[in-house]
Every structure is written in C-alpha cells, then in structure tokens.
Amino acid sequence: MNPTIKDVAKMANVSIATVSRVLNNLGGYSDKTKQRVNEAIRELGYQPNAIARGLINKRTQTLGVLFPNVSSSFSSDILQGVEDFAHSRNYSVLVCNTDGEEKRTMKYLQLLREKQVDGIIFSSSMLKDEYYETIKSMKIPVVLISSQSNYPAIPYVTINDRLAACDAVEYLINRGHRKIAMIAGTENDVLTGAPRMDGYLRALRKHRIPIDERYLVHGDFRFESGCKALETLLRTAPDITAIFAASDEMAIGVLSAASRHGLKVPDDLSVIGFDGLQLSNMVVPPLTTVSQPLQEMGKIAAETLIRSIETGETAEGIIVSHSIVERQTVRTLT
Amino acid sequence: MNPTIKDVAKMANVSIATVSRVLNNLGGYSDKTKQRVNEAIRELGYQPNAIARGLINKRTQTLGVLFPNVSSSFSSDILQGVEDFAHSRNYSVLVCNTDGEEKRTMKYLQLLREKQVDGIIFSSSMLKDEYYETIKSMKIPVVLISSQSNYPAIPYVTINDRLAACDAVEYLINRGHRKIAMIAGTENDVLTGAPRMDGYLRALRKHRIPIDERYLVHGDFRFESGCKALETLLRTAPDITAIFAASDEMAIGVLSAASRHGLKVPDDLSVIGFDGLQLSNMVVPPLTTVSQPLQEMGKIAAETLIRSIETGETAEGIIVSHSIVERQTVRTLT
DNA sequence: CTGAAAGCGCTTACAG
DNA sequence: CTGAAAGCGCTTACAG
Known part of the structure; x- marks a missing residue:
C-alpha cells in the first residue's frame, strides 16, 4: 500500500494530528518537528489521499462540466479554457458528454452528485426544469455557458x-x-x-x-x-x-x-x-x-464558478463581447 | 445536509449495515426489509456518497486522461471515445491538459494519484522515464494511445x-x-x-x-x-x-x-x-x-484499461487498422 | 436475516 | 507546541 499519514507520523515520531498540521501549513509546531515530518514525507514518498480529505472537508476540488458533444470544436475550445483555469486554481474537471439527451444529462447529474463535485458548468444546452431542480437539491453552484435559463439566479457566460x-x-x-x-x-x-x-x-x-x-x-x-x-x-x-x-x-x-x-x-x-x-x-x-x-468564456465560467464555491456568493450573468473577424469570404458590392 | 445512510437507516428502522446491503444488492435481508429501506431511500432522496465509498473500497470509478492539447480535433475525438465507453461502464473521466510539458505532466500525475484514480490513459506523448516511474509507484494500470514506450509491459492502442x-x-x-x-x-x-x-x-x-x-x-x-x-x-x-x-x-x-x-x-x-x-x-x-x-481507439483504450483495473490482468498492445479515405485531392498522372 | 463495531485516511476541536 | 479522540459516510467481517 501507499504510505499514509500514519506511516509518516510513526517515522517522524509525532502524532498524525501534527503531520496533518504541517501538511496543511497550519502552524502550531516547532521548526524541528516540521523538519522531521517533512523528511519522513520525502523518505516515504508520501502523498495525501484526496478522497479521505474530501470526505471530511466536504470539498473535492473537482468541477463537473457537461457538454452536448465533447468532441465538437466548439465544446473543446471551451473545455480548454475551463480546464486551464481550474487547474491553475487546483481544481480538476470531470467531463460529461450528454449527447443533448435528457436522460443522459440526468444520469450525469446524479453521478456528479455522488462524486460530490464542488460545482457544475453546463454548456450549450437549455437548462430544463428537471436539471435545475436536481442541481438545486445538490446545493452547489452552477454556471451556464452559451446558454440561459428561466431562473434569474443562475449565472451564465455568453455573448449577446x-x-x-x-x-x-x-x-x-x-x-x-x-x-x-x-x-x-x-x-x-x-x-x-x-x-x-x-x-x-x-x-x-x-x-x-x-x-x-x-x-x-x-x-x-x-x-x-x-x-x-x-x-x-x-x-x-x-x-x-x-x-x-x-x-x-x-x-x-x-x-x-x-x-x-x-x-x-x-x-x-x-x-x-x-x-x-x-x-x-x-x-x-x-x-x-x-x-x-470560447476559450475565454470557459475560463470566465470556471473563474466565476470557483469564486462562487469559495465565497458562497451567487454570481451574476456575464455577457462577453463578440467581434467580427474579417477574412476573405465577403465581397463589397459596387 | 444531504441525507446519509444513517438517515435512511433511522427512517427504515434498520441498521446502516442493512441499508448498505440493499444498496449494494448483497442479499441477506427479507423482502420486507428491502422494501422499507427502498422506500426510505426514495422518500429522503438519498444518494450514496461516492467519496466515502471510494475511501473504503479503494476504487473511485474514475479514469485520468492526459492529452497534450485537449482542444485539438485529434484529442477530442479520442476523448469522446474514452468518455463514452467509460460512462457505459460507470466510470468518470478526469481530463488533464499537459501542454506537452514535462512539469505540467508530472503535476497532473501527482494530482491523479492524490485523487486516487483507478487508471490512466496517456495520449500522444512519449512516456518518459519519470512518468513511468511515477505511474508505476501508483500501482494502477495505464494505457497509451498513439504513443509507445521503452517499457514492453505497457499496453498501447495505436495504428501502425x-x-x-x-x-x-x-x-x-x-x-x-x-x-x-x-x-x-x-x-x-x-x-x-x-x-x-x-x-x-x-x-x-x-x-x-x-x-x-x-x-x-x-x-x-x-x-x-x-x-x-x-x-x-x-x-x-x-x-x-x-x-x-x-x-x-x-x-x-x-x-x-x-x-x-x-x-x-x-x-x-x-x-x-x-x-x-x-x-x-x-x-x-x-x-x-x-x-x-480515433474515437474507436479511445474506446478500445478505455475498454482495455477498465478490464485491467477490474481483473488485474496486464493487457497487450493493440494495433488498429488505418484506411485510406479517397476524396478529391489526388489526381492520377497519365 | 440483522446489528454492533472496526476501519478506510484524513481534519479539527479540545485539552494540556 | 503537541496528542488523544471524535467523526466524515460508507463497507465488511464477525457474531448471533
């Protein structure tokens, strides 16, 4: 088995509480202790178990992202933006491909609940009542991308x-x-x-x-x-x-x-x-x-979602600006 | 808070052990009990907590997938195949965008370890020694896509x-x-x-x-x-x-x-x-x-990986066949 | 058929 | 500065 906090405690000759403290930089230990612990960690190649952490903290540092079609160029650009920002803030992303189907979407929503994700990004589909109710009952924030809902309190990121x-x-x-x-x-x-x-x-x-x-x-x-x-x-x-x-x-x-x-x-x-x-x-x-x-929109959605997770504030909808990219398929008529 | 197994047990007037048994279809309870439990589950809208489960089962039903660039058409086709199959077998997928960078890749590998994923799919990059060592120390299976390694025991899915x-x-x-x-x-x-x-x-x-x-x-x-x-x-x-x-x-x-x-x-x-x-x-x-x-390759990789996770067998490398799609950019010279 | 108890790997009051 | 203990929500021997 991989080493646990117990093994580290034993090797460093301290309690697991102390190991946990230095792991989380909580202070309340001498420099000497800290060094002994860190040494044990290094020596054992210890890595914390995020699952155990998640259970107790009620935070998994994981975001669920739902797309009707992950492999579309549209979705994957957004995904890139989401993933990149999430990663920079120490969140992981769980991707879900709903095929735009209600049944599949509901199944994913259940799954995300069971996996205790901290928040959800819902892209390019109508947020149906049923979805809304489910997410609401999960008591976690959600952000819509390129989408909207009948529920004014749901934040979104979209162009006009x-x-x-x-x-x-x-x-x-x-x-x-x-x-x-x-x-x-x-x-x-x-x-x-x-x-x-x-x-x-x-x-x-x-x-x-x-x-x-x-x-x-x-x-x-x-x-x-x-x-x-x-x-x-x-x-x-x-x-x-x-x-x-x-x-x-x-x-x-x-x-x-x-x-x-x-x-x-x-x-x-x-x-x-x-x-x-x-x-x-x-x-x-x-x-x-x-x-x-799109990528920027993914980033903004992730940012908004994470802020909402960490502060508990409910976010506002955001309209980002579009632009016309002039290339060579339009001719001026004279 | 969301209801837990305890709440269900209380409402159904049984022990949590019994609830767990009906939840997992383990048998060893009367029909009447089963009904009472299921009713309580319905009434409370209970959903199991996969994190708690994962802690004890040492299985998270989660796969980690590493791409150099998630938003490329190439990667997203593969991702689609992986996600789809994984989902059909009740696994979720955590996406990681390595940018093809060693540092980022290593960081992700650590992360996947902390999150206790059950297996890893590594796509379109060379499996460096450092990566190999890390994955090996995680003691979980890995499957390469469109890639190979110096390590003969690592399964892969690729064309020739x-x-x-x-x-x-x-x-x-x-x-x-x-x-x-x-x-x-x-x-x-x-x-x-x-x-x-x-x-x-x-x-x-x-x-x-x-x-x-x-x-x-x-x-x-x-x-x-x-x-x-x-x-x-x-x-x-x-x-x-x-x-x-x-x-x-x-x-x-x-x-x-x-x-x-x-x-x-x-x-x-x-x-x-x-x-x-x-x-x-x-x-x-x-x-x-x-x-x-590509999509098929993603599917095969997921299939291989999951088999390996569930049986403990080490899989073989697989070469899938390519084909020439004739369209209109080649002319016959006469 | 059923329950009490131990334990998964952590965090966090609480006490000293 | 440090540790013992409770507890997060489950599963699983063990005993009856």
Missing part, C-alpha cells in the same frame, strides 16, 4: 447572440448587400437559434430591407446541413448575393457546396459565419465570421 | 504509423506520382514523426524511386506549419507533383497556401493527409487522407 447576429448582417449590408439569406439554426432552439434569427431580422428592418421569407432556411448548426441549405437556397432564391450562417460549420458547408456548384466565394456569393472556430481560418478562402471568445 | 505512411505514399505512386514530397512531423518526434517519415522512405525505396532530400521538409503537425512547408517546397523543389503530409492539419495548410499561390489541387498538385479528422471532409476540395479510427 442577437446583437452579434445583427452586427454580422449589418456588416453585409454596409458592403452593399441587400439580398441576404440566413441559414438559421435548429428551428425551435431558443438558446442561440432564435436570437440569431432575431438579429438577422432586426438588421434588415433597421435598414428597411424587405424581408423575403425564401431567404430564411434552417439547418442544425452542422456542416452537412450547411451544404443542404445552400442547395435549397440555390433552388428557391438564386438571386441572393450573401449568406449569413448561424455557425461556422454551416458556413463551411456553404463553401463546400458552392464549390461543387461552380460558384466562387466571394465573387459570386458572400458568406459570413458565426463562432470563430479555428477551423474558420483553415478553409479556402478563409472565412469571415463573428467570433465568440 | 510506418505502414500507414507507406500506404499513403504507395497510393500516390500507384497513381503515377514519382516526385513526391513529404511534410514530416517534428524532427525528433519518435512517436509518430519518425515512423511516418520512415514509411515514406520505405515506399520510395520499394518502388525504386530515388530519394531527393529537397523533397523532405518538417513541420510541427499544425496548420501554420503546413502553409510554411509548402512555401519552402515551392522554392526548393518546384517540380513536385504530390505531397504527403504527416497530419491533416498540415495537409490543409498546404491546400490553403496552394490557393494563395494560384496552384490548383489536385490539378497542379496532389495532396494526401494523415489522421482522418472530421475537418478533412469539410475543406475544398475534400482531402484524401489516411484515416485512423
């Missing part, structure tokens, strides 16, 4: 999706586009689907551009659906000059389908994406997009 | 990089290419850098194609380095007809740089990548590549 979408469309308008299509997200997604669509409509209205419903199609945020959406638009609204896609993946799908149809971007068609994934800079031509600082 | 690279180059040769450049990985990376380079050289030799050292340049597996590598090749070896890149990201960098130079792929230049990231199917034109089943 509506404003960001509006900015994207205005960017197009300012470059002379009037026939602007949108590939929106999933039809009844209130999280990011609806606000981004809203932003689109709002920008058009603001500039008194009539809304043509042929110009609005829906995808599911993924690549394939972007390809399909372009096919649809080409059939029903071939006069468009620009497309605003509600995700980079869909925008890249447009690029891909456009190339198959012999359409040149941006000469024949301008495209602006949404998210600012690393991906968006790797495609040809590099994608102009509305970027959200 | 040399063979895969050889296949990629032969694919090019079979399509009439003779002037084939390679963008290799980091110069002294023995893990995947060297074997892939080896495969390249071997394929050329096998087909009696003279080796031209201008044709071999190095990148660091990332996108940017692929762009730069093409620049270099264009200067020093403009006569090449095809490029084998040791990673999809670098291959995509080639696509990007090629487009900037007005070079058409595959008309002016053929490109084959390596990894089979989802990314490779999203670019224009879709990238032909040697695919490794």
Whole structure:
C-alpha cells in the first residue's frame, strides 16, 4: 500500500494530528518537528489521499462540466479554457458528454452528485426544469455557458447572440448587400437559434430591407446541413448575393457546396459565419465570421464558478463581447 | 445536509449495515426489509456518497486522461471515445491538459494519484522515464494511445504509423506520382514523426524511386506549419507533383497556401493527409487522407484499461487498422 | 436475516 | 507546541 499519514507520523515520531498540521501549513509546531515530518514525507514518498480529505472537508476540488458533444470544436475550445483555469486554481474537471439527451444529462447529474463535485458548468444546452431542480437539491453552484435559463439566479457566460447576429448582417449590408439569406439554426432552439434569427431580422428592418421569407432556411448548426441549405437556397432564391450562417460549420458547408456548384466565394456569393472556430481560418478562402471568445468564456465560467464555491456568493450573468473577424469570404458590392 | 445512510437507516428502522446491503444488492435481508429501506431511500432522496465509498473500497470509478492539447480535433475525438465507453461502464473521466510539458505532466500525475484514480490513459506523448516511474509507484494500470514506450509491459492502442505512411505514399505512386514530397512531423518526434517519415522512405525505396532530400521538409503537425512547408517546397523543389503530409492539419495548410499561390489541387498538385479528422471532409476540395479510427481507439483504450483495473490482468498492445479515405485531392498522372 | 463495531485516511476541536 | 479522540459516510467481517 501507499504510505499514509500514519506511516509518516510513526517515522517522524509525532502524532498524525501534527503531520496533518504541517501538511496543511497550519502552524502550531516547532521548526524541528516540521523538519522531521517533512523528511519522513520525502523518505516515504508520501502523498495525501484526496478522497479521505474530501470526505471530511466536504470539498473535492473537482468541477463537473457537461457538454452536448465533447468532441465538437466548439465544446473543446471551451473545455480548454475551463480546464486551464481550474487547474491553475487546483481544481480538476470531470467531463460529461450528454449527447443533448435528457436522460443522459440526468444520469450525469446524479453521478456528479455522488462524486460530490464542488460545482457544475453546463454548456450549450437549455437548462430544463428537471436539471435545475436536481442541481438545486445538490446545493452547489452552477454556471451556464452559451446558454440561459428561466431562473434569474443562475449565472451564465455568453455573448449577446442577437446583437452579434445583427452586427454580422449589418456588416453585409454596409458592403452593399441587400439580398441576404440566413441559414438559421435548429428551428425551435431558443438558446442561440432564435436570437440569431432575431438579429438577422432586426438588421434588415433597421435598414428597411424587405424581408423575403425564401431567404430564411434552417439547418442544425452542422456542416452537412450547411451544404443542404445552400442547395435549397440555390433552388428557391438564386438571386441572393450573401449568406449569413448561424455557425461556422454551416458556413463551411456553404463553401463546400458552392464549390461543387461552380460558384466562387466571394465573387459570386458572400458568406459570413458565426463562432470563430479555428477551423474558420483553415478553409479556402478563409472565412469571415463573428467570433465568440470560447476559450475565454470557459475560463470566465470556471473563474466565476470557483469564486462562487469559495465565497458562497451567487454570481451574476456575464455577457462577453463578440467581434467580427474579417477574412476573405465577403465581397463589397459596387 | 444531504441525507446519509444513517438517515435512511433511522427512517427504515434498520441498521446502516442493512441499508448498505440493499444498496449494494448483497442479499441477506427479507423482502420486507428491502422494501422499507427502498422506500426510505426514495422518500429522503438519498444518494450514496461516492467519496466515502471510494475511501473504503479503494476504487473511485474514475479514469485520468492526459492529452497534450485537449482542444485539438485529434484529442477530442479520442476523448469522446474514452468518455463514452467509460460512462457505459460507470466510470468518470478526469481530463488533464499537459501542454506537452514535462512539469505540467508530472503535476497532473501527482494530482491523479492524490485523487486516487483507478487508471490512466496517456495520449500522444512519449512516456518518459519519470512518468513511468511515477505511474508505476501508483500501482494502477495505464494505457497509451498513439504513443509507445521503452517499457514492453505497457499496453498501447495505436495504428501502425510506418505502414500507414507507406500506404499513403504507395497510393500516390500507384497513381503515377514519382516526385513526391513529404511534410514530416517534428524532427525528433519518435512517436509518430519518425515512423511516418520512415514509411515514406520505405515506399520510395520499394518502388525504386530515388530519394531527393529537397523533397523532405518538417513541420510541427499544425496548420501554420503546413502553409510554411509548402512555401519552402515551392522554392526548393518546384517540380513536385504530390505531397504527403504527416497530419491533416498540415495537409490543409498546404491546400490553403496552394490557393494563395494560384496552384490548383489536385490539378497542379496532389495532396494526401494523415489522421482522418472530421475537418478533412469539410475543406475544398475534400482531402484524401489516411484515416485512423480515433474515437474507436479511445474506446478500445478505455475498454482495455477498465478490464485491467477490474481483473488485474496486464493487457497487450493493440494495433488498429488505418484506411485510406479517397476524396478529391489526388489526381492520377497519365 | 440483522446489528454492533472496526476501519478506510484524513481534519479539527479540545485539552494540556 | 503537541496528542488523544471524535467523526466524515460508507463497507465488511464477525457474531448471533
């Protein structure tokens, strides 16, 4: 077996209480004692058992993070930010892949409770009532990322999706586009689907551009659906000059389908994406997009959560700023 | 406080031992007792405390997974596979982002020890002696992914990089290419850098194609380095007809740089990548590549690790098969 | 079939 | 400055 505090105590000829004190820098021992203890620790290669500690402290220094899809570029950027900050503050992170399914999410929530995590980060999904109740009963803080809830007391980290979408469309308008299509997200997604669509409509209205419903199609945020959406638009609204896609993946799908149809971007068609994934800079031509600082958002969420854990204060929601990254998929119409 | 086994015992009017028995389905109680206990559990909303359990069972049902970079597409595909399988077997996963740094890796290893994880998955980095010693002293199993070690007893899950690279180059040769450049990985990376380079050289030799050292340049597996590598090749070896890149990201960098130079792929230049990231199917034109089943590899690693944890058997290394995914970046020379 | 008790590896009043 | 003891929430012989 690995050595325990008992072995250290024996070797250093002190009580386990004293060993615990020097381990935790609590003071209340002579320098000589401290040295003897530290020596024993070194000699035995002793490492404290965080499980035993957790049991008594009721703190596990562990965060649970829930994603609908860990392997998406979107989630993993956030995860990176979370993990990095958590680690710097001596917390570990337990990842959970919910597949966006209610049943799986609930199972994970139970699990996180059993494992006594100190806090939860919940990303990119609607916080359903059932989830909320469960988390509430766990009596630990939670922070939402790129999401929101009906419960005002729940802190979140997100961009202003509506404003960001509006900015994207205005960017197009300012470059002379009037026939602007949108590939929106999933039809009844209130999280990011609806606000981004809203932003689109709002920008058009603001500039008194009539809304043509042929110009609005829906995808599911993924690549394939972007390809399909372009096919649809080409059939029903071939006069468009620009497309605003509600995700980079869909925008890249447009690029891909456009190339198959012999359409040149941006000469024949301008495209602006949404998210600012690393991906968006790797495609040809590099994608102009509305970027959200995902890694930073992960960091902020972790920071907020840890503060809340350690102080007991309930945190506020935070809106971080988006930015338009100008690359080469939007042409100015003259 | 959340209810404990004590509260359940009190409410059901039995001892905590009995509650523990029904909780763990150990038998040795009457049906009536079982019902009373279960009712109390339901009524109190009792959930066992995994930390207390872990302390006594010396099992935490937790796996530690170390990646040099969690947010890379490569790592997150693996993570997905690991997480999914682990979850199906009731294990959680703790993610660690080492940045490929020795210091950080060691710190994580300590952490995983303190947190008493049951096993470790170590991905995409060389298992240094120091790491090996630490893990060995933890007395828990470890499985390597896309990596290897000098220690024969350490199981791994990987493709045969040399063979895969050889296949990629032969694919090019079979399509009439003779002037084939390679963008290799980091110069002294023995893990995947060297074997892939080896495969390249071997394929050329096998087909009696003279080796031209201008044709071999190095990148660091990332996108940017692929762009730069093409620049270099264009200067020093403009006569090449095809490029084998040791990673999809670098291959995509080639696509990007090629487009900037007005070079058409595959008309002016053929490109084959390596990894089979989802990314490779999203670019224009879709990238032909040697695919490794990353998610599957994650799954197998988790499976192997858990078997080893639960049976105590030491596992064997596993070579999974790669495959060439034909898309549109390689042209047949006539 | 059931319970009292010891113990997992720690921390923390309490007493000296 | 230091130690004995209780206790965190469980599991598991042992005894009946």
